[in-house]
Amino acid sequence: MQFNSIKIILMNFLYLSFLLLLSAFSAATELERLISNDEEKLIFHNFSKQIELRESELPNYFDSNINQQFFLNGRILVKASQAVKNSLERTDGIEKVQTIAELNKLSVLLVTPEKHHFYPLYQSLSSQLGPNKVQPDFALVNNIKAKTQLKQVIEKGEEGYFARYHRLVSLPCLETKKAIRTAIIDDGFVITDRERSQLNVIFEYDADLQTLNAKPQNKNQMHGTAMLQVFLQQQSSVSKHKSELIAIRQVSSHTSAMILAFTIAQKMQANVINSSWVLPFMSEFLADVIEHTAAQKNVDFLVFAAGNDGADACQANQLSTLDGVTVIGALHSNTRAPFSNFGECVDIYIPSKAWVLINQKNTGLTGTSSAAAKASGLFSHLLSCGVDKHTIESVWH
16 A cells, blocks of 8 residues: 555545535535625734735635635634623624633633624724734635745754654553543544543544534544544553543634634643644634643643644744644654654654554555654653653653
């Protein structure tokens, strides 16, 4: 079986699932233009940069001043205090206000306007609270900037990639002492009876649909199922303590769904959190939530895939730049895989080849997603043996 062809198929599953989700959203909702005047634009500040959005010919699709296209779902994100939330709940033109994340002093609120009220409400909130406290709830559609425009970096010490992985797997772990709780955020999970015998599945949630179910919504969504199998392959088959799983389905890249996914992982007291998302542009609100999650005492590792662009991860994947996260690149033949993102934002490289059972067929895969799933499985296993976080991190620091 050719790993390259399987890799391309699997790497595209999340994007295909995202397009299917947008199609379903469009079919179920009579889309109306969010801005009636073509001359008007939406403005918000993101990491001190002003982002300007203008609605394209397609309703809800917006072009921007940063060569990135956005899809807006007609909802608004607000970073505010409880007092502001109380005020918003009494404001005309608002259908619903939900708290989707709690930070140290402020919360991230998801505001659903009444029909035809999105633009005036957005402008009013932005004026009152400031453009750095209000954002549209967006999903990335595509990254218009060509990959060849990404700055390339020259790395030193590539011969040390496999040595660091070897040190990681050589850490002593003969007997498990406690159960470790892992949250996997992906496109859905088909969990077999055999896998449930290896795991204690304590919670399943769909962050897109906000339901207590993490099953895939169509046959193309098998990435999460594959990553769970890769994770389990790193667990001891004779462990006295079953790994605890929080399965979170989250397919769309809507900021609100991503924030909610990490909030659920945090509230469920996950020790390890695994995500395969790669974002060329990231909401500052999402960054605040992820860094807040990573800083919680119970969270040992918040793991992200570096990405498969063969580029500098610091530029290609904004998630890799966040404080407190662990970013995983891919090894191939004891050195960095050509497709793997690299650079200062990548913490460690893990062999990415794996075999999984999908639709009753043995399937080979490779990519930084499978490398990240392996890393999460290894971290979980080592933690269960009592190896502390700092000892594990010393492998690459």
